[in-house]
Amino acid sequence: MAQRIVLIGYGAIGQAVRRLLPSTVEVVAVLVRDRAHAAAQAPDMADLLVTSLAEALARRPDLVVECAGHQAVDAFGAEVLGAGIDLLLSSVGSLADATREQRLLDAARRAGRQLMLPAGAIGGIDWLAAARGAGLQRVLYRSRKPPAAWAGSAAEAACDLGALTGAFTFFHGTAREAALKFPRNANVAATVALAGLGFEATEVQMLADPAAEGNVHEIEASSSGGSIALRIVGQPDPRNPRTSVMTAHSLVRSILSRGASLVI
Numbered sequence: 001m002a003q004r005i006v007l008i009g010y011g012a013i014g015q016a017v018r019r020l021l022p023s024t025v026e027v028v029a030v031l032v033r034d035r036a037h038a039a040a041q042a043p044d045m046a047d048l049l050v051t052s053l054a055e056a057l058a059r060r061p062d063l064v065v066e067c068a069g070h071q072a073v074d075a076f077g078a079e080v081l082g083a084g085i086d087l088l089l090s091s092v093g094s095l096a097d098a099t100r101e102q103r104l105l106d107a108a109r110r111a112g113r114q115l116m117l118p119a120g121a122i123g124g125i126d127w128l129a130a131a132r133g134a135g136l137q138r139v140l141y142r143s144r145k146p147p148a149a150w151a152g153s154a155a156e157a158a159c160d161l162g163a164l165t166g167a168f169t170f171f172h173g174t175a176r177e178a179a180l181k182f183p184r185n186a187n188v189a190a191t192v193a194l195a196g197l198g199f200e201a202t203e204v205q206m207l208a209d210p211a212a213e214g215n216v217h218e219i220e221a222s223s224s225g226g227s228i229a230l231r232i233v234g235q236p237d238p239r240n241p242r243t244s245v246m247t248a249h250s251l252v253r254s255i256l257s258r259g260a261s262l263v264i
Ligand SMILES: NC(=O)C1=CN([C@@H]2O[C@H](COP(=O)(O)OP(=O)(O)OC[C@H]3O[C@@H](n4cnc5c(N)ncnc54)[C@H](OP(=O)(O)O)[C@@H]3O)[C@@H](O)[C@H]2O)C=CC1
Pocket: 008, 009, 010, 011, 012, 013, 014, 031, 032, 033, 034, 067, 068, 069, 070, 071, 072, 075, 089, 090, 091, 092, 118, 119, 120, 121, 122, 183, 184, 185, 186, 187, 188, 191, 239, 240, 242, 243, 244, 247
């Protein structure tokens, strides 16, 4: 039987996920803020558009996939889980708010459902999570993106993005500070933290670099079991330069892994 999913948000990630899903997964609703605006952009899916969670849940999804932002996690996350439906988050950085994280985990436990986090734009999450059992000692995550990818973020207070002629590190701190200060840019920092040493002990650097070949994600970590040096050059999504194309592919992988006979 086809898996039934609801998408919250229909921006760069939401649109890509819908396009990439195979026919074994049915999108039964897309929750948007402005139905008329969304219908004008995507007339083929007018029947799927809803503006309230109640309408979305009435279509009996097996899974709700958030691709909208921290505010949407606040507005809908606990209610989705409380309704007995698994929740897959794009906005992993929203869990840097400890109260929000606890509310979601409580809702998941009470309902016996899962709060699912994709690897998103990064890789190596399996290694980090396994290395926790092998004396993980230090984790550094570095995000290097072209200046335009940081437009509209707190990086603008630290430098003139348009005038940069070389790489500029505008943030160096913990994963928690990164995720809270850069809600639309530091989801990977949060994912790395949750897989490995946690929000406080994970070190994060963020750079605006006119010479960046794409959205570059690097992890350096060491454990008693070995070390890792990982570098990913992500293609920016044409609709949203701060989001890497691989993020939607990772969400699709997470969706397809639910209930699959072979899980890797
Ligand atoms: N885990 C990871 O590796 C990554 C995670 N992300 C995160 O994923 C999320 C989505 O990213 P992306 O698709 O690129 O962002 P976009 O800005 O392209 O799209 C977000 C969409 O969500 C909609 N939206 C926002 N709030 C709500 C709401 N309350 N209800 C319904 N719809 C809403 C927006 O609609 P409107 O037009 O109304 O504003 C917009 O269409 C972001 O939080 C981003 O930070 C991004 C990249 C990597």
